[in-house]
Amino acid sequence: MPNSGPISDEEVEILINDVLEQHGYDFTGYSRASLKRRIARLYSLDKHVSFAEFRYKTINDDVYFKHFVEGVTVNVTEMFRDPGFYRLLREKILPSLNTYPFIRIWLAGCSTGEEAYSIAIILKELNLLHKSLIYATDINPTVLEKAGTGMFPLSQMKNYSENYIASGGTKDFSSYYSASYSLAKFDTALKAKMIFSTHNLVSDRSFNEFQLILCRNVLIYFDRPLQFQVMQLFDQSLENLGYLALGTKETIDFSPISKSYKRVGTDKVWRKVSA
Amino acid sequence: MSKQRALIIGGSAGSLDVLLKVLPALDINLDFAIIIVIHRKQGTDSLLTDLLAHRTKLKVKEADEKEKILDGNVYIAPSDYHLLIEKDFTFSLDYSEKINYSRPSIDVTFQSAADAYGEGLVCLLLSGSNADGVNGLIATKKGGGITLVQNPNSAQVTYMPEQAILRADVSAILDIEAMANYINSLSKNN
Numbered sequence: 001m002p003n004s005g006p007i008s009d010e011e012v013e014i015l016i017n018d019v020l021e022q023h024g025y026d027f028t029g030y031s032r033a034s035l036k037r038r039i040a041r042l043y044s045l046d047k048h049v050s051f052a053e054f055r056y057k058t059i060n061d062d063v064y065f066k067h068f069v070e071g072v073t074v075n076v077t078e079m080f081r082d083p084g085f086y087r088l089l090r091e092k093i094l095p096s097l098n099t100y101p102f103i104r105i106w107l108a109g110c111s112t113g114e115e116a117y118s119i120a121i122i123l124k125e126l127n128l129l130h131k132s133l134i135y136a137t138d139i140n141p142t143v144l145e146k147a148g149t150g151m152f153p154l155s156q157m158k159n160y161s162e163n164y165i166a167s168g169g170t171k172d173f174s175s176y177y178s179a180s181y182s183l184a185k186f187d188t189a190l191k192a193k194m195i196f197s198t199h200n201l202v203s204d205r206s207f208n209e210f211q212l213i214l215c216r217n218v219l220i221y222f223d224r225p226l227q228f229q230v231m232q233l234f235d236q237s238l239e240n241l242g243y244l245a246l247g248t249k250e251t252i253d254f255s256p257i258s259k260s261y262k263r264v265g266t267d268k269v270w271r272k273v274s275a
Numbered sequence: 276m277s278k279q280r281a282l283i284i285g286g287s288a289g290s291l292d293v294l295l296k297v298l299p300a301l302d303i304n305l306d307f308a309i310i311i312v313i314h315r316k317q318g319t320d321s322l323l324t325d326l327l328a329h330r331t332k333l334k335v336k337e338a339d340e341k342e343k344i345l346d347g348n349v350y351i352a353p354s355d356y357h358l359l360i361e362k363d364f365t366f367s368l369d370y371s372e373k374i375n376y377s378r379p380s381i382d383v384t385f386q387s388a389a390d391a392y393g394e395g396l397v398c399l400l401l402s403g404s405n406a407d408g409v410n411g412l413i414a415t416k417k418g419g420g421i422t423l424v425q426n427p428n429s430a431q432v433t434y435m436p437e438q439a440i441l442r443a444d445v446s447a448i449l450d451i452e453a454m455a456n457y458i459n460s461l462s463k464n465n
Contacts, residue, residue, distance in 0.1 A: 005386065005414075009362075009390075031359075031361060031367040032361060032362065033359035033360060033361045033362075033367050033387040033390070033391070034357075034359055034367050034369045034371075036390075037359070037369070037371075037383065037386075037387065038371070074369065074370060074371045076370055076371055076372055217370045220340050220356075220367065220368045220369065220370070221367075221369070223341075224341055227341075247370075249339070249340055249353060249356060249368050250340070
């Protein structure tokens with residue numbers, strides 16, 4: 001088989017096997033084309049001299065392995081990405097959770113935390129934040145450390161502010177952060193309602209029941225069997241009448257859980273209609 | 276068993292006009308899939324799919340993740356995701372960093388397709404203002420596929436095809452008028 005990059009298909013499989021055996025991280029259900037590209041990218045960025053050296057470091061160097069996980073998983077995210085989705089959260093979904101005495105939200109695959117802060121801002125404006133808790137989880141401990149700081153590049157704030165306004169926000173977006181050199185530090189009252197924790201969607205189990213689960217642009221990296229497995233995990237973790245929100249290009253159609261879910265409008269949000 | 280084949284067309288500024296001229300002249304019984312990766316603004320997906328669907332009798336649709344790629348269909352890469360081809364000839368989407376300031380990146384699709392299709396791959400690079408796609412053409416050629424480039428003289432923006440000719444081993448340089456014929460002749464149904 002031809003190879004467009006520095007890493008062959010066989011080498012990808014060797015690494016996947018090493019990482020499972022040595023570190024317990026299971027990438028076997030990841031879509032290969034994308035995973036291969038991430039591994040090849042890491043190999044080039046880190047200027048490895050040979051596959052053998054790359055493999056040795058990945059197996060034996062725990063610090064390097066953390067970097068490996070961060071490099072092969074995709075951590076591109078932004079605040080209020082897809083403003084239309086956040087408008088739906090603001091106008092329909094979160095207000096409908098007001099009847100609960102306590103609102104539990106699971107943000108699965110939270111990466112560096114931009115979505116968690118976006119949701120917290122909307123909850124605050126709807127006067128729901130005081131009785132909400134956002135469980136923000138990711139496979140990758142390094143990004144959770146960043147998320148916990150509540151600091152994002154100041155250079156992104158213009159873009160995020162535009163997204164915020166497009167999603168129906170009416171406040172002055174800059175009132176939520178203070179500038180500190182090149183970073184924007186977000187109001188600590190937002191973070192007070194977040195719990196950051198590692199959770200591996202592939203191997204970890206359900207840990208609570210939620211009224212809203214968000215997992216956007218994570219399932220695209222998984223093959224079909226793993227997608228279905230994770231959807232069942234979400235189903236087990238969602239209360240009846242709770243909501244499941246996926247990314248713009250993701251769907252629960254054709255999955256085993258689809259029968260007990262009803263689509264909300266035209267967005268990628270489904271409501272659980274029977275237990 | 277015959278090998279799977281695909282034609283992938285990449286382009287940026289000035290490439291939409293080329294597609295609008297080429298698509299109406301394509302045969303409706305092509306025995307390979309056509310995949311189109313065009314740089315454009317976010318959120319204009321259905322607009323582009325509709326626009327192109329009106330120009331051909333071939334089925335035109337946006338590529339869905341995990342969708343099986345079928346011969347005779349025209350697939351459009353959605354905006355703001357990279358589009359990759361898996362070994363089982365299904366699509367994957369990827370929201371990783373932009374490549375060459377672009378998402379979708381033409382290089383990403385060409386390179387993953389070179390791995391999947393090998394000699395069965397034909398890549399055509401059109402008008403555009405950056406060099407996205409050139410590395411993908413190099414990978415295509417390395418995998419035994421065919422590399423095609425729009426003649427820069429006929430391109431609204433010449434940089435992309437010029438870079439391709441300069442840096443990649445190009446199988447043929449095509450004028451817009453010659454493209455449909457060339458593509459139709461690739462089909463064994465003709």
